[in-house]
Amino acid sequence: MAELDTGGGGGKHKGGKKPRGKKASTRIDMTAMVDLAFLLLTFFVLTTTISKPNVLPVVIPPKVDPNEKEEVEPPKVAESKILNMILGANDQIYAYVGILNPSEGKNPEVLTLSFAPDKLRELLRERQKAVKQQFNDEKELIVLIKPLSSARYGNVVDILDEMNISEVKKYTLAEINSFERSEIIKVKEPDNIIDGPEK
Amino acid sequence: MPKNKIARKSSKIDMTAMVDLAFLLLTFFMLATNFKAEEAAKVETPGSVSDTVIPERDIMMITVNDSGQVFLGIDNRDSRVTMIKKIASVNKWQLTEDEVKAFSLETNFGMSFSELKQWMNLSPAEREKYTQKGIPCDTLINELPQWIMQGRYAHKEVKEADLRLVIKADKNTKFPAFSNVMETLRELRVHNFALITTLENDPRKSQP
Numbered sequence: 433m434a435e436l437d438t439g440g441g442g443g444k445h446k447g448g449k450k451p452r453g454k455k456a457s458t459r460i461d462m463t464a465m466v467d468l469a470f471l472l473l474t475f476f477v478l479t480t481t482i483s484k485p486n487v488l489p490v491v492i493p494p495k496v497d498p499n500e501k502e503e504v505e506p507p508k509v510a511e512s513k514i515l516n517m518i519l520g521a522n523d524q525i526y527a528y529v530g531i532l533n534p535s536e537g538k539n540p541e542v543l544t545l546s547f548a549p550d551k552l553r554e555l556l557r558e559r560q561k562a563v564k565q566q567f568n569d570e571k572e573l574i575v576l577i578k579p580l581s582s583a584r585y586g587n588v589v590d591i592l593d594e595m596n597i598s599e600v601k602k603y604t605l606a607e608i609n610s611f612e613r614s615e616i617i618k619v620k621e622p623d624n625i626i627d628g629p630e631k
Numbered sequence: 632m633p634k635n636k637i638a639r640k641s642s643k644i645d646m647t648a649m650v651d652l653a654f655l656l657l658t659f660f661m662l663a664t665n666f667k668a669e670e671a672a673k674v675e676t677p678g679s680v681s682d683t684v685i686p687e688r689d690i691m692m693i694t695v696n697d698s699g700q701v702f703l704g705i706d707n708r709d710s711r712v713t714m715i716k717k718i719a720s721v722n723k724w725q726l727t728e729d730e731v732k733a734f735s736l737e738t739n740f741g742m743s744f745s746e747l748k749q750w751m752n753l754s755p756a757e758r759e760k761y762t763q764k765g766i767p768c769d770t771l772i773n774e775l776p777q778w779i780m781q782g783r784y785a786h787k788e789v790k791e792a793d794l795r796l797v798i799k800a801d802k803n804t805k806f807p808a809f810s811n812v813m814e815t816l817r818e819l820r821v822h823n824f825a826l827i828t829t830l831e832n833d834p835r836k837s838q839p
Contacts, residue, residue, distance in 0.1 A: 462646060462650060465650070466646060466649070466650050466653065469650065469653045469654055469657055470653055472657055472661075473653055473656055473657045473660065476657065476660035476661055476664050477656075477660055479664060480660055480663065480664040484684050484685050485676070485684075485685050485799075485827045485828075485829070486679070486681055486682055486683060486684060486685070486827070486828055486829065486830045487681065487683050487684070487685050487797060487825035487826060487827055487828065488679045488681040488683070488825060488826045488827075488828045489681070489683060489823070489824075489825045490823075490824055490825060490826055491822055491823050492813065492816070492817055492822050492824075493822070494817070494820065494822055495817050495818065519806070549834070579806040579810075580806070581805060581806055581807045582805070582806075583805075583806040584802060584803055584804065584805065584806065585677065585695070585800045585801065585802060585803070585804040585805070585806060585808070585809045586677040586801075586802025586803065586804075587806075588806060588809070589677040589678075589679055589802070589826060589828060590677065590678075590679075592679070593678075593679040593680055593681070593828075593831075596679075596680060596681065597680060597833065597834060597835060
């Protein structure tokens with residue numbers, strides 16, 4: 433089959449002339465080599481990892497040292513800038529604006545959303561507009577993401593991703609507070625009532 | 632009478648060019664290949680639009696599978712050797728060279744300290760079959776900080792480079808499992824890390 437033909441192989445002698453010394457053929461049978469080459473090629477093609485995984489860079493805030501706590505006053509933020517998103521079981525999001533505190537008569541409407549991107553983006557867009565109207569800068573919107581222990585890690589990544597897509601500049605992972613527990617979790621997810629530390 | 636023989640065509644094909652090409656490709660793939668590290672856990676990563684690519688080297692990867700088991704891996708083998716030696720000296724274990732070697736061959740591992748010692752006593756064939764249970768990482772027993780710290784020291788010693796932390800978690804992992812790992816990192820003052828995701832289409836780009 434595969435042979436290198438360099439011509440002038442060992443020819444047959446015509447007639448009865450003196451037999452010359454036989455020239456060795458320069459044709460090499462490459463079949464086996466080719467087989468091996470393709471075998472190795474297939475192996476490397478199949479084992480090689482062409483695409484490297486992508487990463488989502490995350491920066492988390494440092495832990496507040498209890499000794500320094502008194503010196504650093506938490507910044508005061510306008511309530512209307514805040515959008516709370518509680519991530520619950522079965523891919524549900526409970527979202528509300530501002531602060532929930534029934535004892536002070538603060539009872540914002542709690543929306544239940546799914547992770548369908550259009551609804552979520554619409555809400556973020558709407559809040560960005562409202563914040564822009566009030567503070568003249570849509571980057572002022574602050575989103576607090578509060579995953580319950582019933583939430584999946586995928587939900588958290590999805591919501592972080594949604595922040596990138598909607599270009600929300602200020603967002604953080606937070607824990608739910610006692611009002612959220614008593615007002616939202618108790619109603620929506622009674623099984624999860626033990627969730628989160630008392631704040 | 633002249634015989635009219637039909638000229639038989641040779642069934643020999645000149646394969647030289649094909650062989651050249653085959654070897655060219657073979658050489659390319661051999662040099663470009665980067666073997667997939669053996670995974671201790673099967674993980675389905677969530678999607679995101681982030682197109683940042685994982686750094687080439689100096690990676691410490693924390694894998695969390697869907698049942699919340701934690702696995703750890705460093706890409707450099709020498710660092711793994713130094714790491715296990717450091718862990719052994721901190722915990723006052725006597726390890727033989729064979730045991731160190733067996734450990735360093737695991738690119739990803741997930742075992743508690745007590746489990747690890749039992750695992751080292753197994754034969755190579757038994758080790759292969761052994762299902763690792765994950766590094767304990769919760770509020771009761773947390774062995775992850777020690778591994779991360781010694782791993783970072785080891786890598787600093789061996790490669791004189793800082794390890795970059797990467798978390799690879801399954802999208803069905805419950806949040807607390809991931810949260811425990813994140814809090815551990817926060818305790819260790821590692822505030823910068825990355826989550827491995829699968830690339831998704833960016834809706835901003837598809838819209839004109």
